[in-house]
Amino acid sequence: MTDTTAPMPAPRAAAPDSPTHARRGEARPFDAILFSSFGGPDGQEDVIPFLRNVTRGRGIPDERLEEVAGHYRALGGRSPITAQNEAMIAALAAELARRGVDLPIYFGNRNWAPYNAEAVRALHADGHRHALGLVTSAYSSYSSCRQYREDFGMVLEETGLAGEVTIDKVRVYFNHPGFLAPVVDGLGAALASLAAEGHDSERVAVLFSTHSVPTSMAEASGPEETRVEGSGGWYVEQHLAACRWVMDQLHDDAPELPDCQLVYQSRSGAPHIPWLEPDVNDVIAQLAEEDAADAVVVVPIGFVTDHVEVVWDLDTEAKETAAEKGLAFRRVATSGEDPRFIAALADLVQERLDASFPRQVVTDFGGTPDVCGTNCCAGRLCRPTTSAVDSAADVERARAERLAAADAAAGGVGTAGAGSLS
Numbered sequence: 514m515t516d517t518t519a520p521m522p523a524p525r526a527a528a529p530d531s532p533t534h535a536r537r538g539e540a541r542p543f544d545a546i547l548f549s550s551f552g553g554p555d556g557q558e559d560v561i562p563f564l565r566n567v568t569r570g571r572g573i574p575d576e577r578l579e580e581v582a583g584h585y586r587a588l589g590g591r592s593p594i595t596a597q598n599e600a601m602i603a604a605l606a607a608e609l610a611r612r613g614v615d616l617p618i619y620f621g622n623r624n625w626a627p628y629n630a631e632a633v634r635a636l637h638a639d640g641h642r643h644a645l646g647l648v649t650s651a652y653s654s655y656s657s658c659r660q661y662r663e664d665f666g667m668v669l670e671e672t673g674l675a676g677e678v679t680i681d682k683v684r685v686y687f688n689h690p691g692f693l694a695p696v697v698d699g700l701g702a703a704l705a706s707l708a709a710e711g712h713d714s715e716r717v718a719v720l721f722s723t724h725s726v727p728t729s730m731a732e733a734s735g736p737e738e739t740r741v742e743g744s745g746g747w748y749v750e751q752h753l754a755a756c757r758w759v760m761d762q763l764h765d766d767a768p769e770l771p772d773c774q775l776v777y778q779s780r781s782g783a784p785h786i787p788w789l790e791p792d793v794n795d796v797i798a799q800l801a802e803e804d805a806a807d808a809v810v811v812v813p814i815g816f817v818t819d820h821v822e823v824v825w826d827l828d829t830e831a832k833e834t835a836a837e838k839g840l841a842f843r844r845v846a847t848s849g850e851d852p853r854f855i856a857a858l859a860d861l862v863q864e865r866l867d868a869s870f871p872r873q874v875v876t877d878f879g880g881t882p883d884v885c886g887t888n889c890c891a892g893r894l895c896r897p898t899t900s901a902v903d904s905a906a907d908v909e910r911a912r913a914e915r916l917a918a919a920d921a922a923a924g925g926v927g928t929a930g931a932g933s934l935s
Contacts, residue, residue, distance in 0.1 A: 538883030545641035552622030553592025659890035666897030691857025699845035723815025725777035736886025754878035801838030808841035
């Protein structure tokens with residue numbers, strides 16, 4: 514595989530059988546699944562309130578939010594992600610039933626209704642006490658893993674159910690063959706269609722695309738013991754491992770593989786803050802300007818479903834860039850509702866129900882732990898978490914910080930007895 518991504522230091526390696534990669538979660542009598550996703554607006558009037566939720570605490574004015582709102586408004590104001598998640602949940606329920614696994618699935622979101630808090634209240638009201646958290650993000654980083662663990666921790670605190678309900682997040686699953694095999698097939702089909710049109714493989718560029726994040730967030734991805742200053746952390750390493758595996762699977766059918774590269778999309782935030790690069794549109798333009806390709810295949814390796822960031826950033830903007838530069842364009846579908854991916858989600862559930870259930874792991878990155886390591890994928894603030902070795906410390910520290918802030922705001926009077934994050 515040819516990878517022309519700008520080199521970054523690698524995070525520190527750990528033995529495949531060390532807790533860094535192989536730590537297993539506590540055995541619990543799991544009785545429900547919390548299927549959690551990002552969320553999306555249901556209509557035009559929801560777009561700005563939804564984006565305020567997404568950017569809460571960052572002080573971004575509505576005028577700037579309107580720039581992103583245009584992507585949703587162009588699609589009628591309704592994100593396809595909710596319907597996609599509902600279809601996946603129905604398929605997962607059927608797959609679990611086929612396997613004889615009787616667990617109800619509750620659906621919650623981080624940024625729009627139905628919210629995670631609603632789902633947790635509902636599962637508690639129905640008598641369930643130990644939920645498995647299944648999220649629609651496959652990789653390790655603050656926004657794709659730890660923030661979900663924080664959401665779970667904060668929901669338990671805010672609902673007053675901490676200590677009565679547990680939520681254990683399943684491992685990140687970028688390395689499950691059920692997630693990657695549909696990508697292999699989609700890429701193979703895209704390359705075959707270009708070959709049928711007369712495109713030489715040497716003139717085709719494969720661009721594996723994922724969500725850009727601040728370089729500081731990438732560096733902090735993964736547990737503390739793997740951290741290396743200036744590296745892309747586990748976030749970049751996991752993506753590169755997934756890309757290598759996908760390309761390796763094509764050797765039998767396509768012995769002469771095109772060049773490929775990991776690129777980024779959907780950058781947001783202040784221009785002076787460094788984010789992972791290069792941008793997919795910049796790479797497409799450069800390929801044309803250097804006469805390095807006649808066609809591009811964009812593979813959204815970092816995404817689970819064809820939601821707005823895929824449909825707009827790739828099917829609209831990247832496709833238009835390719836057309837403007839005279840390059841043929843193909844976009845590979847995400848794994849989404851593919852039966853192999855649904856089966857992978859069921860595997861993730863069964864891994865936690867039965868310690869003897871075989872764990873399917875591919876890529877040269879190795880396995881991934883059920884329980885995250887110390888300070889894993891840390892963010893700017895301390896919030897309660899679940900599913901980490903230091904989750905209990907996170908909860909206590911977050912409570913103490915909230916108490917201190919409330920005490921300062923009240924002039925030091927009347928806050929000593931507060932104990933929740935309501």
